[in-house]
Amino acid sequence: MSESTTPSPSPAPRPTPPRPGAPRPAAPSPAALAGRATHAPLVPVVAxxxxxxxxxxxxxLAYGSVDEERTIAVQDGTQKRPLGTADEGTSEEDALRPFAHAYLDLVSFLDLSERKLAVPGLSQAELNRILEQLRKRLKDPQVVGDVPALRARAAELREKAKGFIQEIETERTAAREAALARRTEFVESIEALVATDPSRISWRSAGETMRQMVPxxxxxxxxxxxxDRATEDALWKRLSAARGAFDRVRKQFFSGLDEQHAEAExxxxxxxxxxxxxxxxTDWGPTVRSYRELMDEWRAAPRGNRRKDDAQWARFKAAQDTFFTARNADLEASDAEQRENLTVKEALLTEAEALVPVEDVERAAAALRRVQDRWESAGKVPRADIRRVEDRLHAVERAVKQAEDAEWRRTDPRTRERVQGASSQLHAAIAEYEDALAAARDSGDPRRIDEAEKAxxxxxxWLAVIERSARDLG
Structure with missing residues (x-):
């Protein structure tokens, strides 16, 4: 049984009530009185x-006897157990009385043991001492009295003491497991730090953690x-190995970092x-693209020494700023010019949109061409306005084109001939379909009538559409 854990507080056991067959003194015995004293010994000393x-x-005395051969015996359950020999001339009661007194002393001892077990917070050593006294005093009691009742009561007290010891051991085991878990968690946290990718470690914080490892x-x-010592030593070896690995990793990392910084520079x-x-x-577009490519390369370059990196970045950015400052100034001047161009083109749009709806196709087409010539000469407009003004001009161009197409179809002789030929053919076909409808009606066949009417x-x-086209051409 291990004694390496510390028991936690447990509820105080209640005193065992008197057992049938176990007599109690009407007045406290000297042994019982001794048990009430402060810091009384576990085994009472009886005068x-x-x-x-x-x-x-x-x-x-009822449990004892003296036979003809002067043998003193006690009825111990179903057997009669000899205790000694009475002196010649001694009465039976006088021979048995010391053994009866010894029995009552054992009863008082059990009373005291029960009171001791009712005290909360007994240590395992104290409980073991009670168990040992119960074992010694009840091993082969040389007493006259109800010995089986004594043994039964002593057995109950032993079980109670063992139960308390088991509780202490359970609590001690739990405390040991909790301590092992705390220590293991700490060791594993150090091992996890050492196993981290060196490039992802905050070395200042990690160094402080390692400095606080031993404290x-x-x-x-x-x-x-x-x-236990073996478990603690094993965990310490893991911790010490992790610290050594950390020192090696840090040395290798910073050695490689110096090489990386030189390459980055x-x-x-x-x-x-x-x-x-x-x-x-001043080649703005291509140069902007070149600077974007340079920026991508800068981001992909290895990281250098912080101070050196900052100084190099300042030089790199200064070159970019020089270019983009000049470019932005040029764009501002260009924006002013484009806003003036927009004013011109909006005036041209007003002139072009006045041609719609088209009444004189030739005059509208000629006026539109003049607008288009001046449109091209007006120059660029701001990017945000390009789509808007272009869409307005295209709408006028479509309207004039549609008018030109309609005029061409109206004046094309071939188109007129085709319309007139189709009209004549449809008139002849309609006459035939009217005859077919009349014949279907005479037959009385609903299906034939329906087909003839649809045809x-x-x-x-079709004829109505062609005649409308003919009127448009005329």
Whole structure:
């Protein structure tokens, strides 16, 4: 049974009520009085001349006997167990009385043990001491009285003490497991830090964590005293190994970082030279694209020393700013010119839109061409207005084109001939379909009548369309 854990408080056990067959003294015995004293020993010391209640003595004497051979015996359950030999001339009662007194002393001892077990917060050592005294005193009691009742009561007290010890052990085991979990969690947190990708570690914070590793471990040791030495040593070895691995990783990382910084400085210096070569360019579009490409390369370049990186970035950005400042100034001047062009084109749109609806096709087409010539000469307008003014001009151009097409169809002789020929053919066909309808009606066949009516109606609709076209051409 382990004694490495610390018991947690448990509810105080209630005193065991008196057992049938287990006599109690009417007045406290010296042993019982000793049990009430502060810091009383677990095993009461009974004075040899302790007084006992005569009624209880008489009840105990009933279990003893002295035979013809002067053998003193006690009825122990179903057997009679010898205790000793009475002196010649001693009466049976006088021979049995010391053994009855010893029995009552054991009863008082059990009373005291029961009271001890009712005290909350007994340590495992105290409980073991009670168990040992119960074992010794009840192993082979040389007493006269109800010995089976003594043993039964002692067995109950032993079970109660063992139950308390089991509770202590359970709590101690739980405390040990909790301590192991806390220590393991701490060790694993250090191991996880060491296993982190070096590029993702905050080295300042990680360094502080490693510096506090030993103080934290010592604090856990002071708080958790329930771990066995072997387990604690194994965890410390893992922790020590993690610290050594951390030191190696940090050394390798910063060694590689120096090489990376040197490479980054070289790459970014080349990008700065290219950026500075473009800063005076006035070829705005291509140069803007070039600077975008340079910016992408800058982002993809390795990171350098913070101070050096900042200085190089300032030079790179200065080159960009020189170019874009000149470009923005040019754009502002261009914007002013385009706003003036927009005013001109809006005036041209007013002139063009006055041609719709088209009344004189030739005059409208000639006027539109003059507007278009001046439109091209007017120049660019702001980007936000391009779609709006272009759509308005296109609407006028479509209206004039539609008028020209309609005029061409109206004056084309071939078109007139085709319309007149189709009209003549439809007149002849309509006459035939009227005859077919009359024949269908004479037959009385509903299906034939329906088909003939539909065919005649379709030709009449076609004829109406053609005649409207003929009127338009005329």
């Amino acid at each position: 040899p001349d302790a007084e006992h209640d005569e009624a209880e003595v008489a009840a105990a 934290t471990w010592k604090q856990l040791q002071s708080e958790d005293k329930n771990l 070289k790459v970014k210096e080349a990008l700065i030279v290219r950026a500075e070569a473009l800063r005076e360019s 005649l109606a379709a030709r009449q609709e």
